[in-house]
Amino acid sequence: MGKKVREKQTQDLSGIEGLIYLTGQEGSGSTSDREFIQFLNVARRSTFENANMLIIFDRRKLIPRPRRDQLLERLDHLSRKITSFQRTLRVRT
Numbered sequence: 235m236g237k238k239v240r241e242k243q244t245q246d247l248s249g250i251e252g253l254i255y256l257t258g259q260e261g262s263g264s265t266s267d268r269e270f271i272q273f274l275n276v277a278r279r280s281t282f283e284n285a286n287m288l289i290i291f292d293r294r295k296l297i298p299r300p301r302r303d304q305l306l307e308r309l310d311h312l313s314r315k316i317t318s319f320q321r322t323l324r325v326r327t
Contacts, residue, residue, distance in 0.1 A: 267323045274320050281313040 285306055292302045 267326055271320050271323050274316050274323075278313055278316040278320075281309045281316070285309050 288297070288302050288305055288309075291297045292299060
């Protein structure tokens with residue numbers, strides 16, 4: 235694969251966090267906390283899906299390992315934030 239393709243894939247991966255954030259924002263229009271928790275669950279599952287993609291890209295040598303580790307760390311942090319927020323909503327429910 236060419237360098238430009240790899241750079242494009244890395245840029246696409248950088249936008250993952252924004253897409254997950256937008257999924258959560260879509261859920262903010264929910265009529266109940268329970269419904270909003272479901273949207274947050276979709277966003278959290280997306281972090282795992284994207285982490286798996288990063289691992290596959292690394293194995294295929296499509297991204298450098300340091301970049302993979304950096305993005306995995308960000309996904310882990312985001313997943314933990316989503317989980318914490320879900321807990322606050324469950325307490326109110």
